[in-house]
Amino acid sequence: MQFHTLKRKTANKKGKTVGRGGTRGKTSGRGTKGQNARAGRKKRPELRDFIKRVPKLRGRGKSPLKSRQTKLTGAELKVYLEQKKANLSVSR
Numbered sequence: 897m898q899f900h901t902l903k904r905k906t907a908n909k910k911g912k913t914v915g916r917g918g919t920r921g922k923t924s925g926r927g928t929k930g931q932n933a934r935a936g937r938k939k940r941p942e943l944r945d946f947i948k949r950v951p952k953l954r955g956r957g958k959s960p961l962k963s964r965q966t967k968l969t970g971a972e973l974k975v976y977l978e979q980k981k982a983n984l985s986v987s988r
C-alpha cells in the first residue's frame with residue numbers, strides 16, 4: 897500500500913446550505929411560511945407551556961405549627977377550662 901493509493905472510509909460531506917435566497921430556490925430549503933421559515937427561527941420551549949398550566953399552590957405544604965396543634969372536643973374543652981379555673985383560684 898502506497899501513500900497515494902490511500903482512500904477515506906467515508907466521503908467528505910458538506911452541510912446543506914439553507915436560507916440564502918438568490919438562485920437556490922424560492923424558499924431556499926426552508927419550506928413555506930411560518931416560524932421555521934423566518935430568520936432567527938427560535939421556537940418556544942414546549943416545557944414552558946406545561947409549567948404555565950400547573951397552578952401555583954402558594955402556601956401549600958407542611959407547616960410545623962399545624963402539625964403540633966391538637967383538636968379538642970367539647971367535653972375535653974370543658975375539663976381543661978375547669979382545671980384552669982381551679983388553678984387560678986388556688987394560686988390567689
